[in-house]
Amino acid sequence: MASPRRSVEGRPLGASVSSNTSNPGSPAHGGGSSGRFEFQSLLSSRAAGVDPTSARLRASESPVHRRGSFPVAAAGSSQAPPPSLPEEDRMDLNPSFLGIALRSLLAIDLWLSKKLGVCAGESSSWGSVRPLMKLLEISGHGITWLLGTLYCLCRSDSWAGREVLMNLLFALLLDLLVVALIKGLVRRPRPAHNQMDMFVTLSVDKYSFPSGHATRASLVSRFILKHLVLAIPLRVLVVLWAFILGLSRVMLGRHNVTDVAFGFFLGYMQYSIVDYCWLSPHNAPVLFILWNQQ
Numbered sequence: 075m076a077s078p079r080r081s082v083e084g085r086p087l088g089a090s091v092s093s094n095t096s097n098p099g100s101p102a103h104g105g106g107s108s109g110r111f112e113f114q115s116l117l118s119s120r121a122a123g124v125d126p127t128s129a130r131l132r133a134s135e136s137p138v139h140r141r142g143s144f145p146v147a148a149a150g151s152s153q154a155p156p157p158s159l160p161e162e163d164r165m166d167l168n169p170s171f172l173g174i175a176l177r178s179l180l181a182i183d184l185w186l187s188k189k190l191g192v193c194a195g196e197s198s199s200w201g202s203v204r205p206l207m208k209l210l211e212i213s214g215h216g217i218t219w220l221l222g223t224l225y226c227l228c229r230s231d232s233w234a235g236r237e238v239l240m241n242l243l244f245a246l247l248l249d250l251l252v253v254a255l256i257k258g259l260v261r262r263p264r265p266a267h268n269q270m271d272m273f274v275t276l277s278v279d280k281y282s283f284p285s286g287h288a289t290r291a292s293l294v295s296r297f298i299l300k301h302l303v304l305a306i307p308l309r310v311l312v313v314l315w316a317f318i319l320g321l322s323r324v325m326l327g328r329h330n331v332t333d334v335a336f337g338f339f340l341g342y343m344q345y346s347i348v349d350y351c352w353l354s355p356h357n358a359p360v361l362f363i364l365w366n367q368q
């Protein structure tokens with residue numbers, strides 16, 4: 075009882091956690107000493123507005139926190155069966171499992187992204203393909219798509235064409251907004267091997283999660299496949315373009331694999347929003363009248 079209590083009170087909280095995780099015999103690894111569990115009970119009781127000192131005492135009295143007291147001692151002794159665990163302690167086990175799973179996923183992500191970043195610099199193993207990858211980057215850039223859509227909107231002479239293009243413009247703007255918001259909230263830095271030599275960026279583009287090119291590729295390709303009548307080879311080409319654009323983000327070292335994977339998912343979902351809120355002369359007449367007056 076004495077030593078675990080000292081470990082919480084005598085050290086900064088962060089130090090208590092890191093020392094536990096590095097030691098295989100520590101509570102973080104199921105070693106039985108109560109430091110880690112007490113630390114977590116402390117956090118959960120604080121969140122619940124309970125007095126931390128009494129919460130710590132309760133937690134350290136639980137059978138799980140006494141080295142060797144459960145289940146062996148309980149099974150072999152005449153003592154009464156241990157009381158059921160306080161709820162806060164039972165919940166502690168799940169976050170640590172989830173934490174380990176997330177940390178493992180992150181480690182695989184970083185390792186794979188570094189391996190695939192073969193065009194990250196001119197001297198990289200596939201450095202000679204870098205100009206081609208940068209061309210792909212421009213093909214999925216926000217400016218390219220915004221200017222291209224505005225140009226087609228100006229040239230379009232049919233109501234149906236204008237309706238589709240107006241919605242594509244709305245989709246592109248929605249995508250820029252959503253990606254900027256998530257990048258600003260998550261603030262995941264770009265991979266260390268990335269060279270920040272991108273064509274026209276916004277301030278949030280110093281962050282990498284999610285990949286704006288991947289969201290755009292998946293949003294735009296779903297949009298095109300739904301609203302343009304294309305021959306099968308062209309449809310395959312659209313899907314290939316989206317996939318290779320996503321892959322090129324990792325090869326250029328701009329992103330980790332999870333940034334691109336989540337980007338594809340987000341773009342796909344954004345299209346569903348655009349489809350649901352489809353702008354037409356019936357539900358947004360002002361927009362269409364204003365555009366026709368230009």
Ligand SMILES: CC(C)=CCC/C(C)=C/COP(=O)(O)O
Pocket residue numbers: 215216217250272273274275276279282284285286287288323328
């Ligand atoms: C300046 C405008 C209109 C858009 C910026 C587009 C851009 C540079 C997004 C970043 O993409 P990644 O997140 O894939 O690197």
